[in-house]
Ligand SMILES: Cc1cc2nc3c(=O)[nH]c(=O)nc-3n(C[C@H](O)[C@H](O)[C@H](O)COP(=O)(O)OP(=O)(O)OC[C@H]3O[C@@H](n4cnc5c(N)ncnc54)[C@H](O)[C@@H]3O)c2cc1C
Ligand code: FES
């Protein structure tokens with residue numbers, strides 16, 4: 001259970017980090033919180049020849065509000081910093097509600113926003129929440145930068161649209177609309193464990209209480225977070241009712257997802273959980289939006 | 292690579308390979324064997340230490356990463372003649388049997404009780420969710436935390 005040998009670099013500026021990524025590309029891995037990478041190295045599931053530790057890049061852990069672009073979060077912002085942030089609590093309440101579900105306090109003191117998204121674990125909370133929030137990601141390499149919509153970012157099991165020499169630098173979460181509601185929930189065997197099924201809901205209503213835009217996103221039900229497209233569309237222009245919730249929960253759990261069976265839960269049980277969680281979270285989200 | 296760091300108030304300088312885990316560095320290079328190693332992949336919490344006051348897993352941090360930083364291990368919070376109030380509470384409430392998990396629990400609890408001097412049972416259980424104990428069944432550990440919270444205030 002010891003990692004292979006590697007060369008270690010700790011750049012003190014973004015330019016230096018990008019130069020190193022340019023030089024070593026596929027051979028190198030970014031070391032952020034290390035809470036997924038180092039366990040994988042201990043198991044020798046990952047054997048990078050070079051580690052580029054970006055914990056020295058102090059200006060990458062900001063959490064701030066931008067008038068136009070919403071809440072901007074540096075890739076190195078740690079879960080524990082997000083958890084305590086007033087900006088997140090006020091301007092990004094869905095994210096605020098989610099953080100305590102991620103892992104355990106010791107892991108949250110190290111794990112980062114950027115690491116969670118790039119790692120792209122289909123059972124992870126943040127990728128799903130960022131999908132529900134329509135976030136966009138800023139990626140940099142030596143040649144420049146590009147902004148990728150979260151909807152184009154995840155490409156399957158642990159897969160992302162990142163190029164070998166790119167570093168994720170920032171996540172932008174758009175401002176909440178008026179009359180906004182949200183909810184997060186998951187079912188896991190023990191608090192802090194990876195969920196068997198989880199769901200994030202983000203919606204807003206018009207003056208008459210009809211849903212204007214709603215997103216339901218699942219995780220732990222496939223090889224990437226799943227936007228429940230059919231079910232989310234059924235929200236369009238609807239007032240909340242028991243019937244609506246029942247119908248959407250049915251569609252979401254039977255048509256939008258194709259969960260698998262594993263030692264943690266059977267596919268049927270996952271569908272059942274997805275249904276129950278969808279109803280509960282949608283109800284809560286509507287209640288908040290209408291309050 | 293050369294690193295210098297402070298552990299339990301004492302300065303150390305050592306030469307380490309990048310792949311040296313912080314847990315192994317503490318145990319083998321500094322001979323601070325109070326930090327235990329259970330799973331070595333971040334799951335059991337036995338290796339929990341404080342990095343600049345915050346609880347972290349020493350088995351998934353490299354020693355080179357803590358160059359210039361300040362660490363506290365279980366050796367730094369009390370000793371046989373002068374137990375930390377949380378240690379005292381563990382003894383009092385029989386919160387350990389084999390003791391393998393205990394250093395990790397203690398190091399998780401030191402910052403937790405500082406931030407939450409009067410925690411509910413639910414908060415206590417959540418705070419301890421990242422530490423595994425194969426012996427006690429946790430109940431006595433929770434009782435010890437309640438007692439420690441009282442004696443610390
Ligand atoms: C016991 C335990 C329980 C856990 N439970 C959960 C849980 O319930 N839910 C959950 O979501 N996660 C859980 N995790 C994982 C944790 O959330 C990780 O912190 C997270 O997945 C990765 O973030 P990191 O900052 O630690 O990234 P690292 O481990 O440092 O990196 C992960 C990957 O992303 C790459 N990377 C990181 N940052 C960047 C960047 N800015 N640009 C480019 N590439 C980058 C790295 O090269 C690596 O490939 C758990 C971990 C442990 C050990
Ligand atoms: S030994 Fe570090 S968490 Fe188990």
Ligand code: FES
Pocket residue numbers: 386387388389390391392393423424425426427
């Ligand atoms: S006392 Fe034996 S593992 Fe906890």
